[in-house]
Amino acid sequence: MLFSLFRGGVHPDGFKELSANRRISKLPIPGRLYVPLRQHAGTEAIAIVNVGDQVLKGQLIGRAGRGLSAPIHAPTSGEVIAIEPVVAAHPSGYSTKAVIIRTDRRDQVYPQPALVDPFIQDPETLAKKVADYGIVGMGGATFPSAVKLQSAVGYEINTLIINGGECEPYLTADDRLMRERPDTIVTGSRLIQHIIKAKRVAIVIEDNKKYAIAAMRNATEPYRDVDIVVVPTRYPMGSAKQMIQVVTKKEVPAGKLSTELGVLLYNVGTAYATCECLMENKPLVSRIVTVSGGAIKQPQNVEALVGTPLSYLIEHCGGTVEEPARLLMGGPMMGLVMPSADAPLIKGAGGVLALQAHEINQTESSPCIRCGRCVSACPMGLLPLEMANRARSQDFDSASEFGLKDCILCGSCAYVCPSHIPLVHYFQYAKGEISQKNAAQKRTEYTRELSEARRVRQEKEAAAKAAAKAAKSKRRKRSATTTD
Amino acid sequence: MTALSALLVLTLMGLLLGFALGLAAKVFHVETDPLLDEVSALMPGTQCGQCGYAGCNQAAEAMVKGETPVTCCPPGGKTLAATIAGKLGISISLDSMNDELLLARVNPGLCTGCTRCYKACPTDAIVGANKQIHGVIMAACTGCGSCLAACPERCIDMVPESKALDSWHWPKPIAA
Ligand code: SF4
Ligand code: SF4
Numbered sequence: 137m138l139f140s141l142f143r144g145g146v147h148p149d150g151f152k153e154l155s156a157n158r159r160i161s162k163l164p165i166p167g168r169l170y171v172p173l174r175q176h177a178g179t180e181a182i183a184i185v186n187v188g189d190q191v192l193k194g195q196l197i198g199r200a201g202r203g204l205s206a207p208i209h210a211p212t213s214g215e216v217i218a219i220e221p222v223v224a225a226h227p228s229g230y231s232t233k234a235v236i237i238r239t240d241r242r243d244q245v246y247p248q249p250a251l252v253d254p255f256i257q258d259p260e261t262l263a264k265k266v267a268d269y270g271i272v273g274m275g276g277a278t279f280p281s282a283v284k285l286q287s288a289v290g291y292e293i294n295t296l297i298i299n300g301g302e303c304e305p306y307l308t309a310d311d312r313l314m315r316e317r318p319d320t321i322v323t324g325s326r327l328i329q330h331i332i333k334a335k336r337v338a339i340v341i342e343d344n345k346k347y348a349i350a351a352m353r354n355a356t357e358p359y360r361d362v363d364i365v366v367v368p369t370r371y372p373m374g375s376a377k378q379m380i381q382v383v384t385k386k387e388v389p390a391g392k393l394s395t396e397l398g399v400l401l402y403n404v405g406t407a408y409a410t411c412e413c414l415m416e417n418k419p420l421v422s423r424i425v426t427v428s429g430g431a432i433k434q435p436q437n438v439e440a441l442v443g444t445p446l447s448y449l450i451e452h453c454g455g456t457v458e459e460p461a462r463l464l465m466g467g468p469m470m471g472l473v474m475p476s477a478d479a480p481l482i483k484g485a486g487g488v489l490a491l492q493a494h495e496i497n498q499t500e501s502s503p504c505i506r507c508g509r510c511v512s513a514c515p516m517g518l519l520p521l522e523m524a525n526r527a528r529s530q531d532f533d534s535a536s537e538f539g540l541k542d543c544i545l546c547g548s549c550a551y552v553c554p555s556h557i558p559l560v561h562y563f564q565y566a567k568g569e570i571s572q573k574n575a576a577q578k579r580t581e582y583t584r585e586l587s588e589a590r591r592v593r594q595e596k597e598a599a600a601k602a603a604a605k606a607a608k609s610k611r612r613k614r615s616a617t618t619t620d
Numbered sequence: 621m622t623a624l625s626a627l628l629v630l631t632l633m634g635l636l637l638g639f640a641l642g643l644a645a646k647v648f649h650v651e652t653d654p655l656l657d658e659v660s661a662l663m664p665g666t667q668c669g670q671c672g673y674a675g676c677n678q679a680a681e682a683m684v685k686g687e688t689p690v691t692c693c694p695p696g697g698k699t700l701a702a703t704i705a706g707k708l709g710i711s712i713s714l715d716s717m718n719d720e721l722l723l724a725r726v727n728p729g730l731c732t733g734c735t736r737c738y739k740a741c742p743t744d745a746i747v748g749a750n751k752q753i754h755g756v757i758m759a760a761c762t763g764c765g766s767c768l769a770a771c772p773e774r775c776i777d778m779v780p781e782s783k784a785l786d787s788w789h790w791p792k793p794i795a796a
Contacts, residue, residue: 227788528792564789567789568788568789577699579759583664583762593744
């Protein structure tokens with residue numbers, strides 16, 4: 137098969153062998169779980185349990201918030217001992233509200249309604265269940281899955297792409313999942329296909345995962361409309377836009393949705409979680425996560441409950457050989473720097489990496505030599521050097537004109553830059569400044585609306601008062617004349 | 621012949637009147653600044669007086685005249701300052717401006733429900749009723765402090781806006 141690959145991209149060292157060859161092990165239940173009420177794109181879930189409540193595994197503890205949101209369930213049985221802010225799995229170091237559960241280690245399951253064969257149920261019912269069970273995108277974006285399923289309504293979906301392109305170095309969670317539990321992934325994929333009425337399913341895997349390819353081929357054997365598509369290994373293959381381009385040979389136009397091209401993309405982990413939800417009645421309360429990096433003694437994949445402190449995960453993997461130079465959630469290219477090992481594991485975390493100093497780029501940056509390497513590496517066809525220049529001089533408008541909005545923050549440009557310019561950091565900064573500015577503008581507009589509304593209200597009130605007064609004095613006058 | 625004279629008269633009249641009009645425009649010229657209107661339209665319009673002027677229009681006028689820095693409006697913040705600076709074609713440093721907004725918070729232990737703060741708020745950001753504890757809708761509060769002055773119980777504090785994960789973003793890199 138010939139591929140029109142996406143432009144640009146890089147080949148970073150994989151370091152996948154560190155964790156790829158060990159079976160997924162089940163992490164013991166920690167004594168306490170810190171379950172954040174927001175582990176998804178959108179608004180925070182609203183806690184519906186109180187301190188002192190006994191909860192069971194899979195019991196709803198936070199209902200979905202307003203607008204885009206997802207519910208949160210108890211990862212195991214135990215007692216709610218606090219609902220308070222804990223350090224968030226976020227580079228800011230800010231805290232986030234969490235339900236803290238003292239586990240009883242009995243792992244008693246909350247009784248869920250009886251199972252019905254999902255393949256005979258209608259798509260709306262299934263999509264609702266996916267929403268109620270808190271399924272979100274497991275590839276990192278944590279977009280509520282049900283919303284994505286509903287977005288397909290009204291579009292003819294040709295291809296459902298199941299993304300098995302785990303292109304970030306170190307990460308092997310999806311690889312192990314495909315090797316060890318291929319049937320669940322395939323069933324999950326077919327369920328999503330059933331819901332969105334997709335004509336075919338393409339499970340896309342990079343050619344460096346030969347065991348996963350074999351296992352998945354085996355599992356898809358019985359289904360004619362489910363194919364395995366093997367693609368070359370190149371970063372960022374796993375990024376949605378790039379993968380769609382490789383599979384459909386069509387580029388998603390800027391500002392357009394993939395549904396308009398007749399494709400929808402799900403991560404293999406999400407397909408797995410969807411199957412667990414619809415076939416086993418299991419809400420999303422755990423995930424497979426790669427614990428790796430030079431500082432970890434026994435790198436491996438573990439199946440862990442959300443809310444588990446990262447320090448507990450690391451301890452279970454033999455601890456660290458030395459104080460890690462950097463702790464990351466996600467991969468080294470796009471992952472988030474963790475403020476502390478106390479942060480809890482969340483639904484979207486594919487990896488926890490403890491890196492040593494030699495594994496991270498700490499070279500001082502020097503001025504740009506205009507070599508153009510960042511330009512040829514950029515999979516979105518942008519001019520990273522120009523955008524970074526504009527961001528540095530705080531000229532965000534012209535950075536936007538250079539396509540900052542299209543930048544997927546993949547880090548390919550920074551990876552190849554011989555001057556070690558923190559290009560992505562500049563883009564993060566510029567994107568942040570722009571959204572802050574938009575938010576401030578919205579706020580000022582809102583303020584204007586409010587003060588205008590107040591003015592109108594006050595005028596009305598004054599008019600009403602005057603009218604009442606006039607009526608009163610008239611009455612008085614009349615009564616005065618009659619008594620006379 | 622008549623046609624020609626008519627043409628001549630009309631042309632002459634046109635010229636004379638045009639000249640007169642031009643002259644009138646010069647002589648009776650009134651100073652109205654379109655820039656002022658534009659800047660006024662950008663202001664929050666709460667008339668909160670934190671800038672030291674009686675209201676937003678007066679502040680806008682002073683900014684246009686260069687009598688006060690464009691950074692004088694706390695509710696408008698950096699964004700407003702930058703926009704107005706752009707309009708006036710001046711360059712400013714925003715570094716001195718505080719990013720952190722201080723918002724009002726009613727201490728429920730002290731509030732007697734007198735409704736004075738509620739009446740003073742220019743954006744109706746305070747909710748409450750007679751003898752009920754009042755509360756501030758953070759999203760609507762501009763931090764102008766009008767309620768602070770109005771409260772007889774001194775039960776309003778100005779506190780930094782709570783830090784949300786969404787409002788955080790990467791700082792500017794320190795690099796070459
Ligand atoms: S790769 Fe680095 S040095 Fe080369 S042009 Fe891009 S920013 Fe400049
Ligand atoms: S981070 Fe942005 S600019 Fe850099 S290579 Fe990726 S998409 Fe292009």
